[in-house]
Amino acid sequence: MNIIIPMAGMGKRMRPHTLTVPKPLVPIAGKPIVQRLVEDIHKVCREKLDEIGFIIGHFGEQVEKDLLAIAESVGAKGRIFYQEEALGTAHAIMCAESLLEGNVVVAFADTLFKADFVLDTKQEGIIWVQKVEDPRAFGVVKLDAKGVITDFVEKPEQFVSDLAIIGIYYFKDGAYLRSELKYLLDNNITEKGEFQLTNALENMKQKGTAFVPGKVTEWLDCGNKNATVYTNQRYLEFIKDTPLVHASAKIENSVIIPPVFIGANAVIKNSVVGPHVSVGDKTKIVDSRVQNSIVQKDSIIANANIANSMLGNSASYEGTPHDLSVGDFNTIKQ
Known part of the structure; x- marks a missing residue:
């Protein structure tokens, strides 16, 4: 199992805290956001992690050492990849093209979660979702009677679903995902000037890939100061029975x-x-x-x-x- 974590963004909504430290390294209950994310994915996967690829900007030698240490802490080999331009989610993932083999989890580093399911690696694809009260601000998924995803809808004005995509994905066949992302880049298929993962997901679905939801019990955002303080509060509640x-x-x-x-x-x-x-x-x-x-x-x-x-x-x-x-x-x- 490989994990790819795009985290090259500037974190503008978290300034001034991201002027000297990348947002994913801001601490939550004593550990960096990205470390919490890696540990929680590891718990859900419950299998050996081989490599973790961090897609970053040029954050400096110490940041890179910290990220490699995070990978090592869960028994994986850390790899550093660079995204020189912010060209969208699909482009970011392709920066770690060599890790798109076999079972792959893609997780964007501004979100944390709690879940009580175990990742079913037999599924072709799993998209982590959380039920929300007002889905108009999110990308959502629609399901059929068998619980398979039929549609991806971005910020629906009319109600179509309350299952919001939280930014974590599992793919049974990383090489297949790589080929679909490469198709977008090679053919300059963009949305608002950026290469988007959702376009690849739609193409895979149209070709018969069955995506199912992984429903988390809590989705925690780290997008701005208030959200991050709240996430810290929730994490302290999660781990309050351990020495702190x-x-x-x-x-x-x-x-x-x-x-x-x-x-x-x-x-x-x-x-x-x-x-x-x-x-x-x-x-x-x-x-x-x-x-x-x-x-x-x-x-x-x-x-x-x-x-x-x-x-x-x-x-x-x-x-x-x-x-x-x-x-x-x-x-x-x-």
Whole structure:
């Protein structure tokens, strides 16, 4: 089983947090988004992962090392591929053309999920979906009486289905998918100037490929600050029965309201932290109240009362209550 993870986007909706760190490496409950994604796919697959291909921009040597380590953590070989231009989902997948062999999962790195099914590798294709209240903002699938997908509909104005495509796909025959993607690129078949995976899926369906839905129990978006803070909250709830406070963290005269993740060598002094807070390594929180927030590594919070907030790496905040989105290396005093 190979996994292909396109993640070359600029993450503009997450700025300023993506100015120095790619969005998929923003931490959720102490681990990067992309690591959470890989681990959750691994649990659903329940079989050996051979190679994981990360399709990235030029994010730097350290990012590449981190991604390769994520692959290694689930027993797979990591591979780095580059998408030089943002030419669509089909083009991004084809950047990892050599991994399109045998069983393949394609997963876009701005979405996380929880599921209680085991991937049935005997199926020709599986498209992860989640039932949503208002499907007009999503691509959706229609099913026949046997539960096979009959149509892909992008942002329907009229109700046709409430099963939204979440951006994770399984293909039994990666080589077949590769040939269909190559056909799009070779013949310059685009939608709004980009090569789209959905066009390949439609062609495969028309040729007889039976796609079925993989219905997840929860779909978590990491597209912007508020969504990411909420996803952090949900993940802390998922893993609250595991130890979440590092043994080297120093907690003095403080109240910790679980679930809370506190990283290595973090310092919490004269503060109330939680619930639903992730604190990165070596971060200091002093004389403050922090709840429902993500605070990354090497940051300082003092004399503050914050909620529903994100602070980047090496950020410093001292002041009064706010709903914040503070990027890396910023300093704010009030």
